[in-house]
Amino acid sequence: MAIRFHRSMILACAATFFGCPASAEQIEAWRVFVADHSEPVVRAIDLRDGDEIERFALTGAARLHRSQSGRMVYAVQRDANRVQMIGTGIALGDHGDHGDITIGAPRLLKATLAGQKPVHLVERDGMAAAFFDDEGIARLVAEHAALEGTGEPQEIASRAPHHGVAIPFGVHMLMTRPHPSDPGALPVGLDLFGPDGAPAIDYAPCPDLHGEAQSGNLVALACETGLLVVAPGQARPEIRHLPYAAGLPEGKTTKLVGGTGLRYFLGNFAPRVLVLIDPMQEQENFRLVELPTRAVDFASHPAKPRFALAFTEDGHLHRIDVVAGRIDRSVRLTGLYSMDGHWSDPRPRIAVAGPRIVVSDPLAGQLHVVDTETFETMGSIAVAGEPFSIVAVGGAGETH
């Protein structure tokens, strides 16, 4: 793999950025996992030097999700009818006054979730649920069980096949309710399943449900009419409908991401407009953020809670100040990527690896690296094929 870095990226090492020991025991490591757009391959890349550490041959082309702990990457293979799992090799332990880091080789795990057409996958507190659209079934796997190679996946069935999602919520499970007559339509609401696997009698209506995210202890799902906001309750999760504010222009959210560090949700709303949502505020829950062109991807910014990130058709990455509710900085990274054409065409994706933001550029075969602090481009990493779906894991800690 060819690598091309600006000088500043090399110098960063001297300034005790990733991988460079700050003391005898304190180290920092960041890895990105990159799935090809159409080939059944995932590459693990060490961000310190851009080297490919490992290449995994999967069954089909995958979309990647990372677990909250960062120990696991889920490779959802819609057309190959399975979810495969990759142990990232990096484990972080929080001990209050210090953190530990354990670094090993990434590995493809034996655990697999098999079923017809998995699309949405949600991991929460170490439990992942993949929803298999053509069966209408959610299959669950615990992160630690998959890593240790123990335990059998569990199943929970919805009423019928549909394009749905299942979200583990403590001992409960949230799952979409299909449209009663049209299997091709989006779900009409959310069912709550108890620890015994039985659905609660009531359900939360949410027409045209699509898009889910987590922020802090909240889960949000987008509907045509607004959002469902799920919070922990005394005996079971509390589900509340938050309607779009009356003053908002025409629009709706179909993709959501959740803030880390600050509690908010960011969604698409209209072609060139994103919406910032504070579900706990009594007024001004919804603030619109205008973009110069249509959004290709957007993400929260775990390394900088004040900011979110959006990538637009004009090849720019934007930093959104979620407190002020506007774009704060922009940097040009790629050629043009039109949102015309098929929704699944290869287009850039964003991942945040602590001190670096990484954006895939499938048509150029590159990962572009942007400095988190300065928001300036630092160089790029060449990747064969069409690097598409990416996730980042890592952190700093002591090794014992």
Next chain:
Amino acid sequence: MRSLAQAALAGLSLAVAAPSVQAGAEPFDVVASFSIIGDFAREVGGDRIRLTTLVGPNGDAHVYEPRPADAAAMTKARVVLVNGLQFEGFLDRLIEASGTTAAVVEVSKGAHILPVDGEAHDHHADEDKAADHHHDEASDEDGHAEKDHAGHDHGAYDPHAWQSVENAERYVKNIAEAFCLTDRDGCATYQENAAAYIGQLQTLDADIKTAIGELPQDKRTIITSHDAFGYFEHEYGLHFLAPKGLSTEADASAADIAALIRQVREERASAIFVENITNPRLAEQIAAETGLQLGGALYSDALSDKDGPAATYIDLMRHNLTTITSAIAGS
């Protein structure tokens, strides 16, 4: 269109906008991290401050997740009042996200602080200036965890210092001092307000000492959900047991609960209480297993809402006192 900060204030039910101000003095913005400090700030600052409280009534500051509106309030504030002692786990993130240049004042500074092993210690007693202290993680270098409850460290000191009324007096003095540094013209007012309020606190303190003093010695062990009453115990002579540690963050393990149930039987506890900020189920479970009566709700880390029994700090302490003494009397 309203500015974001105005919108943020309007949206917070806790935001108190002063309707009228003394001639010429524009109120300055103050952020209090949680409701009890907010109450003190209102007593001291009156109309001269515009107060935003982050963690509101019945809110749990241990696990609070700040919102963009909180960051906006921090950005606007000239004084940020916090408890410190690692009580507000969200604080560093929020300070960073907001980029605030406000003075971040730890109002527990100089109070009589208990380390987690029970020995008293004057928090930052070597520093005589209470105010204008910018939060700095490195300042707690001696903060090495002694107690590892449910696998998570929470520093060397018990943060719930307000549960001793004498400490609350120190909080109030620190707040007055911080306001004086920010608004010299209002200093006399802050000192007067603080002195009048401290008078009420002294009466409260004496009343608690009298009421607890009248309880039989063998009935002074009670159970709460988390270790929030160490200062009450130290100051007034009750014995509190709790399944959860100093923070509500970690769940109590089955072993913790079993040990507590054993302890309840051995030490013949008199009553068990739920807390306004925590899930009552754990206390209910222990009550069911031990046959202890549930003695009502104690307000540990937050006020009640306006119409509740603990809408102010003084109401909170009086409510807890009555709840405890009547449960013990009925046991």
